[in-house]
Amino acid sequence: xxxxxxxGMGNLHSVYxxxxxxxxEAVISDDAAILxxxxxxxxxxxxxxxxxxxCLESKGLDQWLIHQAKEVKKxxxxxCLGMQALFESSSENGLRKGxxxxxxxxxxxxxxxxxxxxxxxxxxxxxxxxxLKSRLSARPFAYYDHSYxxxxxxPSDLAAYSCYGPYVIPGFVQKGNIAGAQFHPEKSSxxxxxxxxxxxxxxxx
Amino acid sequence: MLTKRIIPCLDVRDGKVVKGINFVGxxxxxxxxxxxxxxxxxxxxxxxxxxxxxxxxxRKTMVDVVQRVARExxxxxxxxxxxxxxxxxxxxxxxxxxxxxxNSSALKNPQLIAQGAKMFxxxxxxxxxxxKAREDGSGWDAYVAGxxxxxxxxxxxxxxxxxxxxxxxxxxxxxxxxxxxxGFDMKLTQAVRDAVSVPVIASGGCGSLEDFAxxxxxxTADAALAASLFHYGELxxxxxxxxxxxQGVHVR
Numbered sequence: 001x002x003x004x005x006x007x008g009m010g011n012l013h014s015v016y017x018x019x020x021x022x023x024x025e026a027v028i029s030d031d032a033a034i035l036x037x038x039x040x041x042x043x044x045x046x047x048x049x050x051x052x053x054x055c056l057e058s059k060g061l062d063q064w065l066i067h068q069a070k071e072v073k074k075x076x077x078x079x080c081l082g083m084q085a086l087f088e089s090s091s092e093n094g095l096r097k098g099x100x101x102x103x104x105x106x107x108x109x110x111x112x113x114x115x116x117x118x119x120x121x122x123x124x125x126x127x128x129x130x131x132l133k134s135r136l137s138a139r140p141f142a143y144y145d146h147s148y149x150x151x152x153x154x155p156s157d158l159a160a161y162s163c164y165g166p167y168v169i170p171g172f173v174q175k176g177n178i179a180g181a182q183f184h185p186e187k188s189s190x191x192x193x194x195x196x197x198x199x200x201x202x203x204x205x
Numbered sequence: 206m207l208t209k210r211i212i213p214c215l216d217v218r219d220g221k222v223v224k225g226i227n228f229v230g231x232x233x234x235x236x237x238x239x240x241x242x243x244x245x246x247x248x249x250x251x252x253x254x255x256x257x258x259x260x261x262x263x264r265k266t267m268v269d270v271v272q273r274v275a276r277e278x279x280x281x282x283x284x285x286x287x288x289x290x291x292x293x294x295x296x297x298x299x300x301x302x303x304x305x306x307x308n309s310s311a312l313k314n315p316q317l318i319a320q321g322a323k324m325f326x327x328x329x330x331x332x333x334x335x336x337k338a339r340e341d342g343s344g345w346d347a348y349v350a351g352x353x354x355x356x357x358x359x360x361x362x363x364x365x366x367x368x369x370x371x372x373x374x375x376x377x378x379x380x381x382x383x384x385x386x387x388g389f390d391m392k393l394t395q396a397v398r399d400a401v402s403v404p405v406i407a408s409g410g411c412g413s414l415e416d417f418a419x420x421x422x423x424x425t426a427d428a429a430l431a432a433s434l435f436h437y438g439e440l441x442x443x444x445x446x447x448x449x450x451x452q453g454v455h456v457r
Contacts, residue, residue, distance in 0.1 A: 013301050017276050047326040081326075114207075115404045115427060117328050117373050121208045121250055121457045141208065141457045143281055145303075145328040145373075164207055187281045187303060189245065 002200060003038030005065070005082075006030040007045075007055035015044045015079065018186035018193060024200040032064045040200065041065070041074055044186075045081030049092040049106065049148070052081055062099060069101050073177045075203050076101075080146060083173070083180030087150050101178050104153035104170075114165035117147040122162035124171050124183070124191070130159040132172065135198050140191040142171055142183035149182065179203065208457045209421040209449070210250035210428035211442050212406060213435045215240060218257050220266040222436070237270050241278045244435070247442035249280065250457060253306070253376070253430060256286035268300045275301020283331055285376075294321050298329060306331040306376055309349035312356050312363070315370055322371025331406075332372035336360040336393055337380040345393055352380045360393070361400045368401045375401060376430065379409040386412025389420040389429065398425060406430050414440065414448040421454050 002019055004012055006028050019026040026042075029035055043065070045052055056062040068074045078086045087098045090106035098106070109116050121141040126133045142162065149169050160172040162183075172195075173180045179199065185192035215222045221235040241252055254274070256267045264287065271284055284297045285306030294305050311318050311332060321330045335352050336345040345360035364375055377397050379390030389407045398405045407426035411417060411434055420426045434440050449456045 013275060013299065014303070017301065018279055021277070021279070046329060048323070116402055117404070118207060119328065119374055119404045120210050120427065123206060123208075144207075145281070147327065184281070187279060189280050193279055 001038045002026040002040045002042060003035040004028045005035065005041060005043045005061065007052060007059065007061065012044055014184075014186045015042055015196075018196055019200060022193060022197050022200060024197070030059050030061065032061065035064075036068075039075070040203070041068060041076045042199075043076065043078045043082035043085060045079060045083075045085065046145075047081060049081065049084060049090040049098075050094070050096050052085060053096055053098070056085070066099055066101065069099075069178050075177045075199070076179065077199050077203075078180040079186070080182060080184055083182050084148060084150060086173075086178060086180045087153070090148060092148055102150075102153065102157055102173060102175055102180070104150040104157075106148050106150050108148050109164070109167060111165045111167070118144050118164050118169075120144065121188075122164060122169070122171075122183070124160050124162055126160040126172075127158065130172075130174070131202070132159060132195060132198060135194050136191045141188070142181075142185070142192065143188045144169070144171075144183045146182060177204075206455055208250070208455050209426075210406075211248075211417070211445055211449075211456070212251045212253055212428055212430040213244045213249050213442065214253040214255060214408070214430050214432040215436075216255045216257050216432065217267060217270055220270050223257070238273050238277055240436075241274050241282070244442060245278055245280050248446050248457065249442045250428070251280060252278070252282040254282060254284050254302075256284065258287070268296060271297060271300040271302050283376075285331070285333055289317075291317070291320055291324065294325065294330075298325060304329040304331050304374070306333040307372075308333040308335065311367065311372075312347060312349060312358060315366065318367055318370040318372050322373070327371045327373035330372050331374045331376050332364065332367045333376040333378070334360060334364060334397075335378050335380050336390075336397075338393070345396075348380055352383075361396060364397055364401050368403050372403065374404050374406065376406045376408060377426075382410025383408075385410050386434075388412065388416040389426070391420065391425055394420060395425050398427075404428065414445060417445050418449060418452045418454060421449065422452055
C-alpha cells in the first residue's frame with residue numbers, strides 16, 4: 001500500500017489515478033496512524049512552498065515525515081512541490097525551512113532568455129548507473145510545471161536532470177530511501193508511469 | 206531543452222465532444238475519454254477541454270467528464286469555460302484537471318486570478334484571451350462571450366496585468382484569424398509574447414503543417430493549439446510532430 005500524503009492542497013487524485021491505473025494500491029490520508037501502515041509514501045504537491053509547510057506543520061506531519069524517512073527508512077517520493085520540500089529551504093515568498101532530508105536550496109529561476117514558469121516537456125537525461133535508465137524509453141521526456149528549482153544539491157543524489165536555459169534542473173534525485181521528482185511523473189505519459197511503477201514495485205530501502 | 210507543445214482543444218457539450226465527426230480509430234466518436242486517449246497515443250503534449258454548456262445542470266456533467274478523463278489520461282489537461290469562482294476552480298482541480306483557464310470571469314474580476322494563483326499556484330491558472338484587432342490598427346481589444354462583446358480592454362495591457370496578478374500562462378486566441386485556416390496571427394502572438402514572460406499558447410487560424418512551423422520555429426509561441434484540424438482528421442498530432450522535427454523545431 002502506498003500512502004499519498006494529503007496536506008489539504010493540490011491535485012492528489014492525479015497521483016492516485018496513475019497508481020490505480022498501474023494496479024498499485026494507494027490511500028490518500030493526512031492521518032499519521034493510517035500513513036504509518038503504508039509500505040511507501042508519496043508527498044505530492046502543487047501550490048506555494050510556505051502554504052505546504054504550514055499545512056504539514058499544522059498536522060504534525062513534518063516531524064513525522066522526517067522520522068519516517070530518516071529512522072524508519074520508509075521509501076518516500078516527493079513530487080514537484082513535494083520534491084522541493086525534501087531540501088533544506090526555499091526562497092518562495094521569503095526564506096522558509098524545508099524538511100532538510102536532502103542537501104540543497106530551492107530558489108527561483110530568473111533569466112531573461114527563458115519563460116517562467118517552465119511549462120512543458122523537457123528531455124530527461126538519466127544517469128547511466130541509475131536503475132531508471134533501463135526502465136525508460138531511449139529518449140524520455142518529462143512534464144515540468146515550476147518556477148523554482150533546487151540548487152546546491154549533492155551531485156551524488158542526482159539521478160536525472162533536464163536543461164532549461166542556463167539551468168541544470170535536478171529532475172530526479174535519490175538518496176537511499178528518499179527520492180524526488182521535480183517533474184510530474186503522473187502527467188508524463190508512458191515514461192512517467194514507468195517511474196511510478198518502478199517506485200511502487202521495486203523501490204525499497 | 207524544453208520542447209514546443211502541440212495542444213488539441215476539445216469543445217464539450219452535454220458530456221460529448223462536438224465537432225468530432227471524422228476521427229479515425231475511435232469506437233464511440235464524440236466521447237471525450239476516447240478522443241483524449243487517441244490524442245495521447247498520437248503524442249499530444251496537453252489537452253484543453255472547453256465546456257460550452259450553458260446551464261448549471263450540465264456543469265455537473267462536465268465535472269464527470271473531467272473525472273473520467275483524469276482516471277485514464279496521464280498527460281496534463283486544462284479545463285475552461287464557465288469558471289467563475291474560487292469554488293469552480295477548486296471543483297475542477299479536485300475532479301482532476303491540472304489547470305483551469307479563465308477568460309470573461311477574470312476580466313470581470315481580475316482578483317480571481319490573484320486568489321486562484323495564491324491558493325492553487327500560478328502554474329494552474331491559465332488566462333484565456335480572445336483578441337481582436339481595433340479597426341484603426343492601434344492594437345487589440347479583449348472580447349468575451351465567444352467574441353461577441355468588446356470589453357474595450359487593451360490586450361497587451363490586460364496580459365501584463367493578469368501575469369502580474371499570477372496567471373502562469375496565456376492562451377491567446379485571435380478572433381481575426383480564428384476559422385480562417387490562413388495561419389496563426391503572428392503579429393498579435395509576437396506582441397503578447399514580448400509583453401509577458403510566461404509561456405504563450407497560440408490559437409486560432411491554423412490550417413496547415415506550415416502554420417504550426419511558422420509560429421513555433423521562430424519562437425513566436427511556446428505552444429500551438431488547434432481544434433477542428435485535428436477533430437476532422439485533416440492532420441494528426443503525430444504528422445504535425447514529424448513535420449516540425451523535419452523543420453528543426455524541438456518537439457517531444
